[in-house]
Amino acid sequence: MSSIFSALLTVFGIMFLGLIAERRRILAPTMALCLNQFVYWVSLPALLFTQMCSIHMNEEAATFMWATLASSMICYLAAYLFFSKLWRVHRPETTIRTLGAVFPNAAFFGLPFIFMVFPDNEAAATAGMLGALLYSAPFLTADATLDILSSAEGGGSRRNLGKRLFGELAHNPMIVSAVVGACAGFSGVPLPKALLSITQMLGSTAAPCALFGMGMVLSAQLSGTSGTRGSFNRKDLAVVCAAKLLIQPLFTFFVMLAAGCSGVALAVAVVTAAMPTGTIVYIVGERYQAYPTEASMTVIVTTLLSLASLPLVMLALGWAGLV
Numbered sequence: 001m002s003s004i005f006s007a008l009l010t011v012f013g014i015m016f017l018g019l020i021a022e023r024r025r026i027l028a029p030t031m032a033l034c035l036n037q038f039v040y041w042v043s044l045p046a047l048l049f050t051q052m053c054s055i056h057m058n059e060e061a062a063t064f065m066w067a068t069l070a071s072s073m074i075c076y077l078a079a080y081l082f083f084s085k086l087w088r089v090h091r092p093e094t095t096i097r098t099l100g101a102v103f104p105n106a107a108f109f110g111l112p113f114i115f116m117v118f119p120d121n122e123a124a125a126t127a128g129m130l131g132a133l134l135y136s137a138p139f140l141t142a143d144a145t146l147d148i149l150s151s152a153e154g155g156g157s158r159r160n161l162g163k164r165l166f167g168e169l170a171h172n173p174m175i176v177s178a179v180v181g182a183c184a185g186f187s188g189v190p191l192p193k194a195l196l197s198i199t200q201m202l203g204s205t206a207a208p209c210a211l212f213g214m215g216m217v218l219s220a221q222l223s224g225t226s227g228t229r230g231s232f233n234r235k236d237l238a239v240v241c242a243a244k245l246l247i248q249p250l251f252t253f254f255v256m257l258a259a260g261c262s263g264v265a266l267a268v269a270v271v272t273a274a275m276p277t278g279t280i281v282y283i284v285g286e287r288y289q290a291y292p293t294e295a296s297m298t299v300i301v302t303t304l305l306s307l308a309s310l311p312l313v314m315l316a317l318g319w320a321g322l323v
Contacts, residue, residue: 018215
């Protein structure tokens with residue numbers, strides 16, 4: 001357990017430094033945006049490209065992929081069924097609440113944590129990156145739902161929905177870099193050492209920059225919600241947090257186990273599902289003006305509670321002999 005607490009202290013320590021930097025105005029006000037854009041557009045795609053170049057697509061990897069995709073989408077549909085009151089209420093707020101309950105911060109928070117808990121473990125790193133990519137599926141589903149609902153409310157057209165979704169996929173740097181890296185790896189064509197050195201060096205900056213930037217973002221969110229804490233339903237927030245931190249990892253464990261996953265792959269899948277809500281949920285809530293305060297508080301509260309929930313998850317995995 002010492003390695004788990006060490007990883008948590010490291011992750012939250014870097015986030016805390018980012019929070020202090022934002023509170024003390026040590027860096028420019030736009031630094032959080034710059035850091036997150038750097039991670040999103042440069043360092044994380046470089047990390048994914050490097051990893052996907054060496055991935056071996058065997059039966060175990062294929063099982064992990066379809067089982068992760070299945071568990072994430074089943075969780076999304078079950079949460080939507082619950083929050084829409086058995087499909088009777090369809091509003092943007094319902095979709096945002098659903099996304100908050102099932103969309104983990106698998107890239108910015110999850111990958112650094114996995115790298116620290118499973119040091120120098122190629123299988124764990126690959127599973128973590130595949131998980132971060134596959135959780136794009138519920139996010140794209142939510143985005144399509146929000147687009148449809150906002151078009152219906154505004155009297156807009158839905159005819160170009162498929163084109164817009166394809167455009168989002170084509171412009172997502174993580175998905176593009178992963179596909180290009182996988183193609184390069186499967187082709188067997190040796191890549192220039194200089195290219196691999198560049199991607200490895202840039203990829204090594206992804207974890208600290210992502211955590212530091214996340215700390216700055218959380219600080220800004222705390223400041224922005226400090227005067228509006230009464231504008232959200234505490235009971236609904238508690239339900240969303242419980243679903244995200246407890247129910248989803250438990251459900252993921254049983255789905256992955258039933259699919260035949262075991263060992264490190266099963267542990268990484270559960271840890272990824274146990275991550276706090278991704279910050280992009282708040283961004284989407286702001287864009288569609290759907291419970292932005294509750295979305296922000298969901299990100300903040302699940303992140304803080306994960307300091308206690310993640311050790312419990314890791315302890316349970318240890319009892320199961322997976323870590």
